[in-house]
Amino acid sequence: MAITFDVSERWGSKGGYREFLLIAFPLILSTGSWSVQHFVDRMFLSWYSSEAIAAAMPAGALNFTIISLFLGTCSYVNIFVAQYYGAGRFDRIGPSLWQGIYLSILGSIILISFAPFSEVIFRVVGHDTLVQEYEVEYFRILCLGGGFIIASSALSGFFSGRGKSWPVMWVNVFATLLNIILDYILIFGKWGMPELGMKGAALATVSSGLFSFIVFLFLISSERYNNKYHTLKGWRFDKILFSNLLRFGFPAGVQFLLDMVGFTIFILLVGRLGTTSLAATSIAFNISTLTFMPMIGAGIAASVLVGQYLGRNMPDLAQKSVYSGFHLTFAYMAGFSIAYVIVPDIFITPFSAHADSVRFAEIYEIAVILLRFVAIYSIFDTMNIVFVSAIKGAGDTRFVMIMLVFISSFLLVIPTYLIIVVFNMGIMLCWVIFSIYVSALGFVFYLRFLGGKWKSMSVIEKGIKII
Numbered sequence: 437m438a439i440t441f442d443v444s445e446r447w448g449s450k451g452g453y454r455e456f457l458l459i460a461f462p463l464i465l466s467t468g469s470w471s472v473q474h475f476v477d478r479m480f481l482s483w484y485s486s487e488a489i490a491a492a493m494p495a496g497a498l499n500f501t502i503i504s505l506f507l508g509t510c511s512y513v514n515i516f517v518a519q520y521y522g523a524g525r526f527d528r529i530g531p532s533l534w535q536g537i538y539l540s541i542l543g544s545i546i547l548i549s550f551a552p553f554s555e556v557i558f559r560v561v562g563h564d565t566l567v568q569e570y571e572v573e574y575f576r577i578l579c580l581g582g583g584f585i586i587a588s589s590a591l592s593g594f595f596s597g598r599g600k601s602w603p604v605m606w607v608n609v610f611a612t613l614l615n616i617i618l619d620y621i622l623i624f625g626k627w628g629m630p631e632l633g634m635k636g637a638a639l640a641t642v643s644s645g646l647f648s649f650i651v652f653l654f655l656i657s658s659e660r661y662n663n664k665y666h667t668l669k670g671w672r673f674d675k676i677l678f679s680n681l682l683r684f685g686f687p688a689g690v691q692f693l694l695d696m697v698g699f700t701i702f703i704l705l706v707g708r709l710g711t712t713s714l715a716a717t718s719i720a721f722n723i724s725t726l727t728f729m730p731m732i733g734a735g736i737a738a739s740v741l742v743g744q745y746l747g748r749n750m751p752d753l754a755q756k757s758v759y760s761g762f763h764l765t766f767a768y769m770a771g772f773s774i775a776y777v778i779v780p781d782i783f784i785t786p787f788s789a790h791a792d793s794v795r796f797a798e799i800y801e802i803a804v805i806l807l808r809f810v811a812i813y814s815i816f817d818t819m820n821i822v823f824v825s826a827i828k829g830a831g832d833t834r835f836v837m838i839m840l841v842f843i844s845s846f847l848l849v850i851p852t853y854l855i856i857v858v859f860n861m862g863i864m865l866c867w868v869i870f871s872i873y874v875s876a877l878g879f880v881f882y883l884r885f886l887g888g889k890w891k892s893m894s895v896i897e898k899g900i901k902i903i
Contacts, residue, residue: 449756450756451753451755451756452760453760455741459741460733460736460737460761460764462602462605463601463737464730464734465733466601466607469605470725470729475723476619477492477641478718479786481623482788484623484633485633486715486795487567487570487711488570490564491570491571491574491634493721493722495558496575498704502547502579503547503585507543507589508685508691508693509543509681509688509689510536510539510587510689511590511685512681512833513593513597514592514736514739514740514743515593516528516532516593516677516681516896517533517596517597517598518597518742518744519746520747521599521744522743522745522748525896527665529665529666529667529670530666530667530668531670531677532677533591534672534673535677535681536587536591537591539586540590544584547582548579551575551576551579551580554572563707563711563714574634576638577638582645584645584648587649594667595655607651607655611644611645611647614643614647615644618636618639622635622639680896687834688828688837691833691837694840694844695840697849698844702848702849702866705853705856708856709856709863712798716803717806719784719787719799719806720809723776723807724810728814731765734764734822736825738825739825739826739829742754743830745757746894747894754829754830754891758823758826761822765818766815770815773811773814776808776810784800787803788800802863809868809870813870813874816875816879819881820874820878820881823878823881824877826885827884830893831893832884832889832893839877839880843873843876844873851869852866852869
């Protein structure tokens with residue numbers, strides 16, 4: 437895959453490892469903090485009860501599925517900022533942010549509208565009674581406060597799109613610390629607070645999102661940013677810019693939505709196999725976030741560099757930067773995959789620390805096997821993360837959306853439904869299907885990247901003099 441063996445040349449040159457890491461490293465720490473947040477959240481819930489950890493994944497996944505349409509669209513502000521920054525059109529950066537904020541308000545309203553239907557939704561799913569009660573409680577609160585997460589994703593694009601990603605890291609790190617502290621206090625009722633269980637976990641997540649939103653809003657309001665990038669001056673609704681955000685960002689949001697829909701349906705169907713299978717699946721997926729979520733930061737860095745170099749009309753350097761990101765991401769993923777197979781206890785033990793030892797024994801046996809599947813598909817997920825981010829950074833979002841429709845439907849949802857509902861087969865075959873699905877995504881988007889059509893794309897106006 438165009439691997440360069442001259443490491444010293446690849447390190448210091450334009451589009452090389454150093455340039456990639458300067459943007460990616462803070463973003464990796466930033467998205468890595470999300471994985472720590474989810475890991476600790478689920479770990480605390482596994483200590484609380486088996487039903488709580490079983491409920492957290494489907495309820496959280498369903499909530500995030502709804503959010504994902506708007507999160508994916510608003511996050512595309514990042515690409516507009518990158519391309520405007522690369523083209524020297526700084527005055528268009530602030531207005532781009534505000535169109536994302538307006539879209540996040542719409543997303544928040546739609547998200548809140550799902551809250552009253554929580555009981556109906558999970559009654560239809562048909563999980564065990566106590567698991568169902570926890571799911572309703574968790575889902576309802578996340579819906580009521582999820583708008584802050586959407587708005588934060590738009591605002592963070594101001595920093596990451598310009599390649600200045602350290603503020604994003606620090607905001608997310610402190611938000612994660614706040615979430616972890618509130619998780620401990622509210623789930624178990626510490627420091628004089630009542631024991632809220634699932635409700636406490638949801639309140640901690642919402643509070644963390646609110647914190648991020650307030651801090652990002654404060655940061656972009658500085659006078660120097662306003663003077664140069666119009667972060668406050670550009671508050672007006674811009675019909676053309678908003679339309680362009682929808683044109684390119686909405687397919688990215690739909691892609692994110694479809695990805696989450698397939699994942700959520702998979703989780704909900706696995707839940708029909710019983711609490712033990714669902715809990716083991718939840719643990720395996722949450723452990724996999726230790727690998728996957730940090731590399732989302734690498735994917736963002738790839739899309740930013742593609743956007744900036746295409747804004748400067750330098751597609752060859754855009755391509756080089758993507759391969760630099762792929763080399764580094766592959767090495768990271770391969771290391772974790774080996775660890776999942778050789779030392780699975782390191783990852784699973786935290787979930788069992790304060791759990792019921794008898795009930796957790798069966799969950800543990802299944803989770804160890806599922807981690808082997810995670811190890812296999814994580815290697816191929818490297819291609820998915822980096823190359824899909826690259827072509828999305830150029831504006832090739834419609835292709836990504838269309839492929840997700842077909843691959844998710846025919847390689848994940850339909851096969852999983854047949855295995856569980858029609859043929860009544862077990863969890864291992866479900867995970868074979870999931871591994872094939874992730875691997876297929878990686879190859880499809882890599883081939884699209886090789887095709888090179890993305891090099892001639894742009895999401896901003898052409899013919900602008902570059903500063």
